[in-house]
Amino acid sequence: xxxxKCIWALAAALLAAGCSDLxxxxxxxxxxxxxxxxxxxxxxxxxxxxxxxxxxxxxxxxDLHGSASVACGGFALQSGGGAFTVPPRxxxxxxxxxxxxxxxxxxxxLQLGTGIPEVALTGAGALQASGSRCVLSDTxxxxxxxxxxxxxxxxxxxxxxxTAPLLLNVVPTCGDFVVVSGGGPSTLDPGGTHTxxxxxxxxxxxxxxxxxxxxxxxxxxxxxxxxxxxxxxxDLEPIMLSQGxxxxxxxxxxxxxxxxxxxxxxxxxxxxVKPFDLLNSVLYQKVTNTGRYGEAMPQxxxxxxxxxxxxxxxxxxxxxxxx
Numbered sequence: 295x296x297x298x299k300c301i302w303a304l305a306a307a308l309l310a311a312g313c314s315d316l317x318x319x320x321x322x323x324x325x326x327x328x329x330x331x332x333x334x335x336x337x338x339x340x341x342x343x344x345x346x347x348x349x350x351x352x353x354x355x356x357d358l359h360g361s362a363s364v365a366c367g368g369f370a371l372q373s374g375g376g377a378f379t380v381p382p383r384x385x386x387x388x389x390x391x392x393x394x395x396x397x398x399x400x401x402x403x404l405q406l407g408t409g410i411p412e413v414a415l416t417g418a419g420a421l422q423a424s425g426s427r428c429v430l431s432d433t434x435x436x437x438x439x440x441x442x443x444x445x446x447x448x449x450x451x452x453x454x455x456x457t458a459p460l461l462l463n464v465v466p467t468c469g470d471f472v473v474v475s476g477g478g479p480s481t482l483d484p485g486g487t488h489t490x491x492x493x494x495x496x497x498x499x500x501x502x503x504x505x506x507x508x509x510x511x512x513x514x515x516x517x518x519x520x521x522x523x524x525x526x527x528x529d530l531e532p533i534m535l536s537q538g539x540x541x542x543x544x545x546x547x548x549x550x551x552x553x554x555x556x557x558x559x560x561x562x563x564x565x566x567v568k569p570f571d572l573l574n575s576v577l578y579q580k581v582t583n584t585g586r587y588g589e590a591m592p593q594x595x596x597x598x599x600x601x602x603x604x605x606x607x608x609x610x611x612x613x614x615x616x617x
Contacts, residue, residue, distance in 0.1 A: 322354070323354050323355065323356055324357060324358035325352060325354030326360070327352070328349070329347075329349035329469075330468070331411065331414065332414045334346075334467075336417065336507035337418045337420050337462075337510050338417060338418070338420075339420065339421065339511045340396060340419045340421050344391070344392050346467055347374075347388065347389045347390070348387070348413050349385050351380065351384070351385045351386075352381065353383070359379050359407065360377070360380070360406045361378070362388045362406055363404075364390065366400070367400070368392055368394050371390060372390065388404065392417045397420050399417070400416070400419070401415065418463070420461055420509075422511045423459060425458035425484075426459060427454055428508065428512035429452070430515060434516045435449075435492065435518075436518060437494035438519060439521070439522060440522075441522055442497065442523045444496075447474075447491065448492055448517075449491040450492075452488040452508060453482075453486070454484055455484075462479065462481065462488060462512070463509050464476055464490055464506060465506070466504065467506070470521075473491070473492055474493050475490070476490035492517065494517070496519065499521045499522055501518065501519075501520050503518035522617060523608060525617050526549075526550045533606075550567075550616035553567045555569070567614050568614075569613045570610065572610055573586075578606055581597050583596050
């Protein structure tokens with residue numbers, strides 16, 4: 295009896311602290327999360343400008359209230375400024391512009407409101423020497439599709455066919471693309487070439503785009519990729535094998551090519567899986583037992599457990615790759 299009282303007392307204390315039985319915060323109140331804690335504008339030509347953005351998300355259970363502002367020369371808010379409200383699981387984007395009026399480095403802080411961490415702003419103004427030239431081998435890098443937590447390499451080169459040194463400061467504008475070599479400030483002599491190697495290292499699924507700043511007066515290199523968090527081979531195939539789908543009426547489990555954009559027997563012209571479209575994917579409608587396409591899968595069941603069905607949902611919304 296005494297032990298039972300202790301257990302109930304511990305449970306009450308955890309609930310009062312806003313914790314689950316696993317010790318994870320329940321976030322019953324608003325909980326702010328930022329896409330980055332620092333915005334680095336690199337080196338920008340005097341009288342020119344550059345923009346960076348930060349996303350404020352709310353992983354809590356009630357509305358998050360904030361107010362975005364900056365109060366330093368050279369920095370201003372392009373959009374998302376002033377008071378804002380982010381609902382649970384919502385987002386708010388703040389875009390900051392840096393327009394140096396003189397040479398030299400500058401720092402500032404983006405204030406987002408009470409209880410929300412501030413974002414450090416850094417940048418520098420500079421003027422390129424007359425006679426320098428900035429020529430890029432590529433102005434866009436497409437990294438294709440990669441897995442969350444993995445990496446995919448690419449790169450580009452910068453040439454200076456001019457007659458004066460070229461100032462560089464190679465800086466990525468978001469955290470999912472990392473400059474592994476050739477980054478930071480440097481000077482490129484006339485006739486020289488500078489190589490930059492970049493890794494796509496996504497932290498979340500979906501389409502991701504930003505840019506690599508090069509230096510004052512140089513064009514930025516646009517970078518983009520698509521990240522997936524669910525693998526057909528590692529996550530979905532074991533589920534289908536365990537549920538006996540190899541021998542069921544769909545007769546698949548070994549390759550995504552057997553189900554993606556393949557007409558469904560008995561439900562044509564509907565397809566087994568339509569990338570990015572849950573409603574018109576027969577497989578998803580069956581494993582979630584919606585009744586839209588007849589009986590549930592697996593046969594004799596009421597659909598898959600929620601955790602397994604969620605993997606199918608994410609895989610389809612991520613493009614249903616054969617990965």
